[in-house]
Amino acid sequence: MRGNWRWVAAMVVCVAACIVLPLLWRHAMVDLKVYRLGGSTLLDNAKALYDVRLAGTPLPFTYPPFAAVVMVPFALVPWPAAAVGWTAITLVALVAVWRLCVSLPSAAMLGVVAASLLLEPVRETLGFGQINLMLCALILYDVLNTKHSRRGIWIGIAAGIKLTPLVFFGLLVVTRQWKALAYATAGFAATVLIGFAVTPRAAATYWTSLVSDATRVGGLAFSSNQSWNGFLVRVQGDLDGGGPVWLVLVALTALAGLYFCRILWDQGDRLAAVSVCGLLGLLCSPVSWSHHWVWCIPLGVAVLQRLPGRLKVAFGILWCTVFAAAPIWWPPNHENRELEWTFSEQLAGNAYLIAATLAVVALVTYSVKSSRHAVTSSCQSV
Template sequence: MVVCVAACIVLPLLWRHSMVDLKVYRLGGETLLRNASALYDVRLGGTPLPFTYPPFAAVVMVPFALMPWPVAAVVWTAITLVCLVAVWRLCVQLPPAVMLGVVAASLLLEPVRETLGFGQINLLLCALVLYDVLNRKHPARGIWIGVAAGIKLTPLVFFGLLVVTRQWKALASATAGFAATVLIGFAVTPHAAATYWTSLVSDATRVGGLAFSSNQSWNGFLVRVQGNLDGGGPVWLVLVALTAVAGLCFCRVLWNQGDALAAVSVCGLLGLLCSPVSWSHHWVWCIPLGVVALQRLNGRVKVAVGILWCAVFAVAPIWWPPNHENRELEWTFADQLAGNAYLIAANLVVVLVSYSVKSSRHAVTATCQSV
C-alpha cells in the first residue's frame, strides 16, 4: 500500500519537471566524452541552462550519459530514493514498517518532491555527509565530505564543522578527498577546470535569478526585501559572517554535548543560509533538522513544532506570493512572510533548540573564544 502511494506521488513529479537537472548533469558527462574543453560553453538543448558544477561532477555523470535516457532516469530515481531511506536511517532508528511509512510520507515534503522532480543530487550529498559525520568507525572518515564538495561546492561548509570540533584526522581526509576531485578535473579537462576555478566558481548568476522565491538563502531574502537584483551586498556579507561564526560556535556546543546529529544539521542549515543561492530543493536538510527539533524539544512544544515544521515544508508557502520574472521584488509584508517561510521556520527552530542546550552563557562564551 505504501509503495503504491509513493509511486502515485513520485511519477507525476517526474513528469512535471521532466528531471531537467539530471539532463544537465548528463550534458556534462556527454560533453566530457565529445569535447571536454567546451564543458562550460554548452547549453541544454532548447534551454539556456549551462553545466554549473565542478569538472569532477561531470566525471561522475559519465556513466549516466552513456545510459539511454529512460534507463538513466529510472536508475537515478532509484538511487535518490535509496538515499532518502539512508538519510532517515542515519537520523533515527525505527521499526522497518514505521520507517517505510515515514519515508513514504516524506515524499510529500517540497524539497524532496522537487529533488525527485528535477532529478537533483541533494539527497545523495546529504546522505554522504551524514554518513561521514555520524559514523565514527570507518577509517577514512571525512573522505565523503571532500568528495561531496568536489561534486557540488556547498558541502565545503562541513569543513568548518570539522575545524571547530577539532576533528583533525577527518579534516585531513576531507581535504585530501576534495583535492583529489580537483586534480581529477584538471586531468580530464585542464582548460575547463582552469576556467571554472578561476572565474566561474564565484559567478552566482549562472545558476538563476537571485530574487526567485525558490532561493531561500540570506542573499535571496535580502534581494527580495531590498529590491536589489545585484544581491545583498555588504549587508549580506556581514550577515553571512555573523551567521557563520555564531552557527559554528553553536555546532561545537552541540557536538561537545554528544549530539552529533544536531551539530551536523545546524551546520547544514548554515550552508543553506550563507550560500548565495539555496534553491528550495537544497532544503532536504529539513529532514535531519526536523528530527533534531523533535528529539530536543518536549511536551506540547514538540508536538506543535513537529506539526508546523512538516506543514511548512509540505505545503510550501514560498510559492504562494507572485513569483518568476522578478515579481518577488514587489512583495508586500505578508508576501515576505510566506515567501521566506523556510528561512523563517528554520531560524525559529534553531532558537528553540538553543533553549534545550544545557550550557551556561559562560560555557558557550568560553567555547566560542577557544575556536
C-alpha cells in the same frame, strides 16, 4: 496484532504518497539532463564543458569538472535507464538519510520515508533529478559514523561534486577533528586534480572565474532561492544581491553557527551539530534553491529529539506542514515579481528561512537548558 496494524498504516501512507506525488511531479528531471550533458561533453569535447547549453534551454553545466566525471556513466546509457537508475539511487539515499537520523521499527520507517516524499525539497529533488539527497546521505554517514577509518573523505568528495559541502570543513575545524579534516582536504584536492587531469582548460576556467559567478545558476530574486541573499534581494529590491548587508549577515551567521555547532557536538548531539552546519550552508550560500533544503529532514529530527512531549507534537506538525505545503510558492513568482511582494507575501515567500530560524531558536533554548542541568547535576554530585 499491533504490529500488523503498523504495517497496514505504513502501506496506506505509501499508497497515498504514490497517488499524490504524481500530481506534484514537475520539471521532467531537467537537472539530470544537465548532469548528463556534462558527462557527454566531457567525452565529446572536454574543452567546451562550460560553453554548452542543454538543447532548447539556456541551462549550462555549472558544477566542478569532477562532477562531469561522475556523470559519465549516466551519459553513456539511454535516457530511460539513466532516469530510472538515478531515481532509484535517490530513493535509496532518502532511506539512508532517515536511517542515519533516527532508529525506527521497519513499518514506521517505511511510512516515514513514504510520507517524506511529499516534502517539497524531496519531491523537487526527484522532479529535477537533483543530487541533493545523495550528498546529504554521504555527509551524514561521514559525520555520524565514527567507526569508519577514513572519516571526512566523503565530505571532500561531495564538495568536489558540488561546492556547498565545503561548509562541513568548518564543522571539522571547530570540533577539532583533525584527522577527518585531513581526509576531507585530501578527498577534495583529489577531485580538483582529477578535473585538471581530464580537462585542464575547462578546469582552469572554472576555478579562476566561473566558481564565483552566481549569475550562471539563475535569478537571485526567485522565490526558490531560500538563502539570506535571496531574502535581502527580495526585501531590498536589489537584483545584484544583498551587497555589504549580506556579507555582514553571512559572517555573523557563520561565526555564531559554527560556535553553536561546537556546543552541540560537545553535548554529544552530533546530528544537531551536522544539521545546523548544513543549515549554515543553505543560509550563507548566494543561491540555495528550495530543493537544496533536503536538510529539513535531519534538522527537523534533531529539533524533535530535543523538545518535550507537547512541543514535540506542535513543532513536528508545523515543520512538516511548512515543507509539504511550501508556502514559498504562494506569492507571485518568476520574472522578478518577487520584488513587489507585500509584507504578508514576504512572510509566506520566505517561509523556509523563518522555519529554520525557529528551529535554531528551539535548539539554542534546549541546549542552554541541557548545559544548565549538567552544571546543576555536577554541583549536586560534588
